Amino acid sequence: PDDWGIAFPGDLIPEANEVLQEADHCSRTSRKGKFPVIGIEGLDATGKSTLTESLRESFKAVLLKSPPDCIGRYRKRFDTEPPLIRRAFYALGNYITASFIANKSATSPVIVDRYWHSTAAYAIATEVSGKAENLPPPHHELYQWPLDLLQPDLVLLLTLSPEERIRRIEGRGEQKTKEEMELEANCLFRQRVEETYKRMENPACVLVDASASKEEVFKNAHLLIKRYCNTLS
Ligand SMILES: Nc1ncnc2c1ncn2[C@@H]1O[C@H](COP(=O)(O)OP(=O)(O)OP(=O)(O)O)[C@@H](O)[C@H]1O
Ligand SMILES: Nc1ccn([C@@H]2O[C@H](COP(=O)(O)O)[C@@H](O)[C@H]2O)c(=O)n1
Numbered sequence: 001p002d003d004w005g006i007a008f009p010g011d012l013i014p015e016a017n018e019v020l021q022e023a024d025h026c027s028r029t030s031r032k033g034k035f036p037v038i039g040i041e042g043l044d045a046t047g048k049s050t051l052t053e054s055l056r057e058s059f060k061a062v063l064l065k066s067p068p069d070c071i072g073r074y075r076k077r078f079d080t081e082p083p084l085i086r087r088a089f090y091a092l093g094n095y096i097t098a099s100f101i102a103n104k105s106a107t108s109p110v111i112v113d114r115y116w117h118s119t120a121a122y123a124i125a126t127e128v129s130g131k132a133e134n135l136p137p138p139h140h141e142l143y144q145w146p147l148d149l150l151q152p153d154l155v156l157l158l159t160l161s162p163e164e165r166i167r168r169i170e171g172r173g174e175q176k177t178k179e180e181m182e183l184e185a186n187c188l189f190r191q192r193v194e195e196t197y198k199r200m201e202n203p204a205c206v207l208v209d210a211s212a213s214k215e216e217v218f219k220n221a222h223l224l225i226k227r228y229c230n231t232l233s
Contacts, residue, residue: 013081015074022070023092026099030150033106036229037150039115040221041197042158043190045168046210047217051158052113054218055225061109064100066118067093079177083126090119098150109229116145117155117200125192132188132195145202154228156221157197157205162190164211 038055040048056063067075071093078089094116104110124142128134136142145151160168197205206224210217 013077013085015077019071019074019089019092023096026096027102028095028099029102030098030148032102032150033104034231035105035107035109036154036225036231037101037105037110037112037152038225038229039112039117039152039155040158041114041117041121041155041205042210043160043165043193045165045172046158046160047168047214048113048158050214051156051210051217051221052111054214055111055221058218058222059109059111059225061111062104063111063113064097064104065113066090066097066115068097068100071096083123087119087123087126090123094119094149101150101152112152115152115155116149117157117197117205120200121193121196124196125189128192130188132191135192135195135199138199139201140199143196143199143201145200152203154225155200155203155205156208156224158208158210158217159194160210162187 038061040052040055042048052063052065055061067090071089074089078086081089097112097115101110101112120142124135128136198207206228208217208221208224212220
């Protein structure tokens with residue numbers, strides 16, 4: 001606690017100090033290099049990892065994710081904290097990822113598996129209850145990209161029917177996280193997350209139908225990237 005008896009996050013959660021130290025080591029630039037930066041977003045099991053891996057190979061890109069590996073070991077710890085603290089961890093993770101993006105985009109294209117749009121979409125959907133119409137209205141400041149965070153050139157949002165998404169989660173046979181179980185059980189929560197993704201601005205998400213085969217989804221994403229980022233051959 002400080003002189004006023006106010007506890008700092010590091011006093012309550014020792015791991016917070018370690019995460020903050022990682023962040024302190026990062027450059028604070030919000031400027032990207034000359035190569036395109038493409039974010040891939042969507043609910044769990046919509047095919048982000050599958051697509052990002054094929055795009056990485058095809059564009060000889062660097063594949064990054066948020067939160068980045070350097071703080072990945074703290075995720076479980078922060079996932080058990082109340083929403084505000086959990087979201088602070090993911091928000092900071094985006095800024096750490098941004099410093100890697102700035103560095104890597106100087107020499108090659110960068111693909112990012114989840115970034116700010118994920119943090120905002122899940123956070124907003126958690127704070128609102130009921131139907132998607134209860135979300136803040138379109139163009140609300142909550143849907144704007146933070147001014148000090150490095151912006152991607154393009155963000156693709158993978159969309160999938162709830163039935164197919166659940167089939168894919170079950171097909172993976174992994175243990176579900178609390179949030180995945182909530183998403184599965186709470187159709188309204190999932191609708192709020194997806195609607196929030198669609199309302200995000202600067203950059204807005206470009207929708208990709210993820211219900212097609214892996215090859216087809218890759219082909220469509222590849223075409224969109226070439227159209228939006230014409231520096232890529
Ligand atoms: N187009 C597709 N058609 C059928 N199955 C797919 C397709 N894309 C991915 N899958 C399968 O769906 C499952 C989920 O895919 P993947 O792990 O890529 O999703 P994800 O969005 O990265 O998930 P998470 O966010 O939970 O990590 C995997 O078993 C994967 O092989
Ligand atoms: N930039 C991010 C990334 C993730 N989250 C939160 O984590 C959840 C699960 O992510 P997966 O790695 O399992 O796909 C996700 O649903 C978000 O709640 C985030 O907030 N910001």
